[in-house]
Amino acid sequence: MPLLPFLFLAALSIIFAAGVILQRHPVHSLLSLVLTLVVIGILFIGLDATTVGFLQMIVYAGAIMVLFLFVIWLLNLQSQPIEGGHLALKFVGALGSAALIAELLVFVLHLPPPVGHSKPLALDYGSIGKLAQGLFTDYLVAFEVTSILLLVGVVGAVALARRTTAGSAPGGAP
Amino acid sequence: MLIELLIGAIKAIIVLLMVLNLSAILLWFERKGSALIQDRIGANRAAITGVGRRLGLPNLGFVNTLMADPLKLFTKEDFVPAGADKFLHALAPFLAMFPVLITFAVVPFGDTLIIGDRHINLQAANLNVAALYILATIGLGVYGVALGGWASNNRWALLGGIRATAQMISYELAMGLAIVSVVMTYGTLDLQEMCRAQGGVWFGWLPRWGIFVQPVAFLLLLTAGMAETKRVPFDLPEGESELIAGYFTEYSGGKQAVFMLVDFAEIVLVSALITTFFFGGWQFPWLYPDGFHLPGGAFFALPNVAVAIIGIISFTVKVVAFCWLQILARWTLPRFRYDQLMRLGWKGLLPVALANVVVTACVIVLGGV
Amino acid sequence: MVPPSYFMGLSAVLFCIGVLGVLLRRNIIIIFMSIELMLNAVNLAFVALSRAWGNVDGQAIVFFVMTVAAAEAAVGLGIILMIFRNRETVNADEINLMRW
Numbered sequence: 195m196p197l198l199p200f201l202f203l204a205a206l207s208i209i210f211a212a213g214v215i216l217q218r219h220p221v222h223s224l225l226s227l228v229l230t231l232v233v234i235g236i237l238f239i240g241l242d243a244t245t246v247g248f249l250q251m252i253v254y255a256g257a258i259m260v261l262f263l264f265v266i267w268l269l270n271l272q273s274q275p276i277e278g279g280h281l282a283l284k285f286v287g288a289l290g291s292a293a294l295i296a297e298l299l300v301f302v303l304h305l306p307p308p309v310g311h312s313k314p315l316a317l318d319y320g321s322i323g324k325l326a327q328g329l330f331t332d333y334l335v336a337f338e339v340t341s342i343l344l345l346v347g348v349v350g351a352v353a354l355a356r357r358t359t360a361g362s363a364p365g366g367a368p
Numbered sequence: 369m370l371i372e373l374l375i376g377a378i379k380a381i382i383v384l385l386m387v388l389n390l391s392a393i394l395l396w397f398e399r400k401g402s403a404l405i406q407d408r409i410g411a412n413r414a415a416i417t418g419v420g421r422r423l424g425l426p427n428l429g430f431v432n433t434l435m436a437d438p439l440k441l442f443t444k445e446d447f448v449p450a451g452a453d454k455f456l457h458a459l460a461p462f463l464a465m466f467p468v469l470i471t472f473a474v475v476p477f478g479d480t481l482i483i484g485d486r487h488i489n490l491q492a493a494n495l496n497v498a499a500l501y502i503l504a505t506i507g508l509g510v511y512g513v514a515l516g517g518w519a520s521n522n523r524w525a526l527l528g529g530i531r532a533t534a535q536m537i538s539y540e541l542a543m544g545l546a547i548v549s550v551v552m553t554y555g556t557l558d559l560q561e562m563c564r565a566q567g568g569v570w571f572g573w574l575p576r577w578g579i580f581v582q583p584v585a586f587l588l589l590l591t592a593g594m595a596e597t598k599r600v601p602f603d604l605p606e607g608e609s610e611l612i613a614g615y616f617t618e619y620s621g622g623k624q625a626v627f628m629l630v631d632f633a634e635i636v637l638v639s640a641l642i643t644t645f646f647f648g649g650w651q652f653p654w655l656y657p658d659g660f661h662l663p664g665g666a667f668f669a670l671p672n673v674a675v676a677i678i679g680i681i682s683f684t685v686k687v688v689a690f691c692w693l694q695i696l697a698r699w700t701l702p703r704f705r706y707d708q709l710m711r712l713g714w715k716g717l718l719p720v721a722l723a724n725v726v727v728t729a730c731v732i733v734l735g736g737v
Numbered sequence: 738m739v740p741p742s743y744f745m746g747l748s749a750v751l752f753c754i755g756v757l758g759v760l761l762r763r764n765i766i767i768i769f770m771s772i773e774l775m776l777n778a779v780n781l782a783f784v785a786l787s788r789a790w791g792n793v794d795g796q797a798i799v800f801f802v803m804t805v806a807a808a809e810a811a812v813g814l815g816i817i818l819m820i821f822r823n824r825e826t827v828n829a830d831e832i833n834l835m836r837w
């Protein structure tokens with residue numbers, strides 16, 4: 195991926211991510227997160243992982259974030275000023291995060307390139323066929339366990355959100 | 369390099385203009401078509417010069433629908449309700465428009481056009497994961513509707529927005545599975561390859577169109593597409609008799625025009641997808657890149673430009689036919705109730721779509737297709 | 738050509754922004770969204786390294802992280818809904834029944 199588009203997209207993603215934690219209204223935070231996810235999806239596509247990039251937009255930005263939006267509506271959250279107090283936590287937290295960023299950046303920017311770095315990329319590198327081959331051969335057990343996990347998640351979410359008095363669960367028919 | 373960019377830009381502009389023009393013409397189609405179905409005349413008053421009326425010609429309502437109404441909409445006061453989230457209220461129509469328009473980038477409207485020694489692929493963007501891209505953009509189309517309903521500070525609009533969002537994410541599944549079964553049949557995600565694979569004939573005369581291979585997926589895509597774009601009979605989110613105008617109640621003037629344009633652009637989108645996946649896209653029966661090979665054995669050679677033009681015309685005719693089908697369905701069928709709608713999506717279409725995928729997979733593996 | 742370490746640097750920055758979100762905000766939904774941000778930062782690192790190595794393992798892991806995040810979001814939001822029904826609040830400070 196050429197340098198200038200990467201810098202632009204990286205700057206965008208950092209701005210939107212900062213928007214997630216700094217906005218007052220939860221819906222604005224959510225929209226910033228959706229934009230961050232879309233930019234990260236574009237970065238995936240720039241890294242030749244086209245299938246995973248589009249899956250990110252379909253699954254994450256298109257479905258999971260809509261779930262968040264529904265919950266925010268259900269709870270009728272309004273714009274709240276960023277909570278004051280906890281100054282000790284905020285100070286130590288900011289210090290700790292700054293230290294973490296500094297340490298990670300120093301470590302990461304001086305890594306030697308991985309061993310397979312100079313090999314030319316296969317023509318169908320990020321294609322859905324390649325990904326499916328990996329998923330259904332090397333990672334088959336994890337794939338099947340993940341499907342069971344999703345089933346458990348669905349059953350759990352429905353059981354948790356069900357109203358015990360009335361019959362209808364929220365988020366369905368109004 | 370510059371020529372490549374220029375050709376790409378021209379293709380993109382052509383596709384965009386085709387879509388927007390077709391959406392506007394569909395507005396006229398809808399008014400006059402609904403009038404025809406309901407045994408009335410429809411809009412026929414406005415005229416610019418009055419020459420047609422003096423000559424005794426019938427007024428088809430073009431000026432009314434295509435000039436007077438848009439002019440009225442765009443010059444109306446743009447009203448933002450009190451307490452509404454101004455930024456999101458202004459952003460929502462365009463957030464709804466954006467995914468619909470960019471989906472057309474991967475729809476092929478013709479085969480390769482050969483000018484000199486340059487092969488121009490008549491598709492605005494040649495992605496090799498085009499079907500995945502279509503699913504992604506359809507998934508992102510939920511946000512414009514959701515935010516339009518919520519940002520209006522109006523409980524009917526919010527209700528319409530919630531219903532619309534739930535409906536759209538429910539029918540995305542059936543739509544995605546129908547597209548998956550088509551992708552499995554053709555073995556590729558690229559739409560232009562799918563259209564090319566639908567050339568040729570079976571038994572000497574039957575065109576190899578997708579509908580003969582995947583009839584169930586066609587019905588699924590048609591139904592789920594109409595539900596996804598909130599057309600009647602699935603238009604409870606904009607229930608005109610119940611929620612005033614649903615999620616775009618509080619929109620007036622230009623923004624309402626954009627929402628309505630989104631509605632018609634989505635009709636064109638579903639028609640274009642059905643045409644591409646199931647009716648051969650730009651394929652004309654018995655037309656090959658070098659000319660006509662008719663079933664009797666006759667062969668008429670045609671230059672490449674003529675083949676390309678016939679392809680474009682054939683694509684447009686098919687898309688318009690499916691747009692007409694959707695308009696017909698709108699003015700014929702009554703609206704679904706909300707729980708009927710949800711039941712149809714989850715308990716009706718989803719199992720059928722899954723069964724279709726399984727049967728397709730079995731046929732492909734066992735039949736060696 | 739961007740070396741993979743740049744992508745990992747971006748991933749580190751996004752991860753730390755997520756950590757800041759979890760520490761500084763008290764609204765549970767915002768905390769949840771910061772967790773999703775952290776997961777995505779890690780996804781970015783995986784994909785960048787997968788490309789550097791030239792194989793598909795990193796992308797398979799990203800696939801699994803996405804599905805696990807979806808399941809976690811569903812169940813977590815269900816829990817938040819139940820908390821809201823009982824406590825009428827989504828402020829993490831006010832859900833302190835189990836504190837001493």
